[in-house]
Amino acid sequence: MQNSAKEKMIVEPASMVKVCAEAEVVVVGGGPGGIGAAVAAARSGAKTILVERYGHLGGMATGGLVILIPHMSDGSRHQQIGGICQEWLDRLNTLGGAVGPKPEDLGSSDKALVAHWRRYFSAVVDGTVRLSVYVDPELLKCALNDLVTEAGVKLYLHSWGCRAIVENGCAKGVIFESKSGRQAILGQVLIDATGDGDLFASAGVEFDGTLDRSLRSSQLALVFRLGNVDFDKFADFKVREPEKSSALLQELSQLAGFRMSPHPTPRNDVMWVNDWLIGYDVLNVEDLTQVELTARTAMLRVLPFLQKNVPGFENGFVLDTASQIGTRGSRRLMGEYIITGQDLRTGPTHPDTIAIFPSITHNTSPEHPHVHVPYRAILPRKIEGFLAAGRSFSSDPVANNTFNLIPHCVALGQAAGTAAALAVKNHVQPRQVNIVALQDCLRAQGVPLP
Missing domain, CATH: 3.50.50.60 (FAD/NAD(P)-binding domain)
Known part of the structure; x- marks a missing residue:
């Protein structure tokens, strides 16, 4: 030695x-x-x-439960990322494990389509429909x-x-x-x-x-899913009362101690909650350990808040947490x-x-x-x-x-x-x-x- x-x-x-x-x-x-x-x-x-x-x-x-496959098109009628990634989506569609715009809807500015897909983060950008797909991680x-x-x-x-x-x-x-x-x-x-x-x-x-450190790629995550929720109810609330919903989501992040945001999944009764923890190093095992501890503690802290205050979460429960930590860069x-x-x-x-x-x-x-x-x-x-x-x-x-x-x-x-x-x-x-x-x-x- x-x-x-x-x-x-x-x-x-x-x-x-x-x-x-x-x-x-x-x-x-x-x-x-x-x-x-x-x-x-x-x-x-x-x-x-x-x-x-x-x-x-x-x-x-x-x-990692990052169940969004986003930004495969640029707002035109054409898809830019295809190949094997498209096969992921094709196989998942066969299994009923994906939700996203149809190929013929890409680039559309139709009001009804835009209103529908705007509920799904990244499926509408600058008023046009883009190819972003939510997937079932187990399927x-x-x-x-x-x-x-x-x-x-x-x-x-x-x-x-x-x-x-x-x-x-x-x-x-x-x-x-x-x-x-x-x-x-x-x-x-x-x-x-x-x-x-x-x-x-x-x-x-x-x-x-x-x-x-100002960019997403420097931030870690340990995301989780909630079951027995109602995404449609939550999405309608965000459209009906945008200021109130925005204030509640800001309060959610404040309570967590870091940015946190709910997102849809292929099921209406399941939602995915993403988060962004700042100041940790993905190449440092002690930092990785701390993120696991901090994120799960915060999850239990915010759940009663969501149940009490946010429509669609009244009967929600923790379905699962990611089995591997979210590393972005x-x-x-x-x-x-x-x-x-x-x-x-x-x-x-x-x-x-x-x-x-x-x-x-x-x-x-x-x-x-x-x-x-x-x-x-x-x-x-x-x-x-x-x-x-x-x-x-x-x-x-x-x-x-x-x-x-x-x-x-x-x-x-x-x-x-x-x-x-x-x-x-x-x-x-x-x-x-x-x-x-x-x-x-x-x-x-x-x-x-x-």
């Missing part, structure tokens, strides 16, 4: 690690980005393994299981990817921990879909961890291209566009309602055999705050997985993938591209 004035350290003995599997593409993280990557890679012909630390897939969309877990296994992905649940294996500047796989012990999976291309960039940080890849890859807040305002196009993201924030201009995302934004600058998928894409705080949402992460993952499979097929590194071929593959998968 080594001692210093500030901290104690031990030396961990070297050990042999068993290689339990090999694949062509290894994806770590089974959230939206990882699912997009794994499914796309497997469907493109690559032997693919997906490693996920929880016992379910979906990440924030399921275990989504089942739908994603089917989506991944039908694609032929080998799945490792309850497995925490903890370190990238790197040799001579090239990723060779991942070391992970599970109840089976410490093991390794080898692969030709490694995709970091951990959300926090855990693997590229372990590999020494350059990243940016700065956060703007941390490490971001320093890639070959960094998407910035300026890009939101100027809307540059790129020869290597892999996705188009609708943008509805104040940082954009009316002339540029969406942003083209280049392949270079998921490609690290130095290491080979490596791609990033999900919210850790190469971006500044403003751009990341706008585009680190569930459908955007699926789209980035789909591009990463397709690129990884092309790299394997053509015996090249991901940075050498033919961009035109990649774009053609994505279009064939239902991804809207120029």
Whole structure:
């Protein structure tokens, strides 16, 4: 044991690690980005393994109870985010687990449609209907299981990817921990879909961890659902008495000690309560622990207030709390291209566009309602055999705050997985993938591209 004035350290003995599997593409993280990557890679012909630390897939969309898949269109009649994310919605619609505007309603300014969808946060922006869908998280877990296994992905649940294996500047796989012990999976291309960039940080890849504390992406959450409520009654109250409802929701946040807001779900008798806790670090385990404690204490404090004062909540009870903490931002890859807040305002196009993201924030201009995302934004600058998928894409705080949402992460993952499979097929590194071929593959998968 080594001692210093500030901290104690031990030396961990070297050990042999068993290689339990090999694949062509290894994806770590089974959230939206990882699912997009794994499914796309497997469907493109690559032997693919997906490693996920929880016992379910979906990440924030399921275990995090962030049950809104928002901003898939820009106010026009056209949908900008499709592909595998649209498959999520199609499968959920079959199961009765989604509620959102129909394709033919996108861009409509019809008063009746706008009045109806305005009740659903983000489904109406600037007086037009947008594609934002509320989902059932438990049905989504089942739908994603089917989506991944039908694609032929080998799945490792309850497995925490903890370190990238790197040799001579090239990723060779991942070391992970599970109840089976410490093991390794080898692969030709490694995709970091951990959300926090855990693997590229372990590999020494350059990243940016700065956060703007005024932005949503710097805030944590532990959300919960209430049962035996009446969303229609609550929504009617907000329309009928907007000033009173606004005052009550402000009082709700004051009582909680942080911003808190109720939202709909696919069921009228269930509501989802989101929250935003400021001043905590997603990469600090003590902060994560405190958020779990603080948020649940606040939940019990606000429930009687809702029952007593807010129409629709009179008989409500706590249905469940998120099984995984809500993390919105941390490490971001320093890639070959960094998407910035300026890009939101100027809307540059790129020869290597892999996705188009609708943008509805104040940082954009009316002339540029969406942003083209280049392949270079998921490609690290130095290491080979490596791609990033999900919210850790190469971006500044403003751009990341706008585009680190569930459908955007699926789209980035789909591009990463397709690129990884092309790299394997053509015996090249991901940075050498033919961009035109990649774009053609994505279009064939239902991804809207120029």
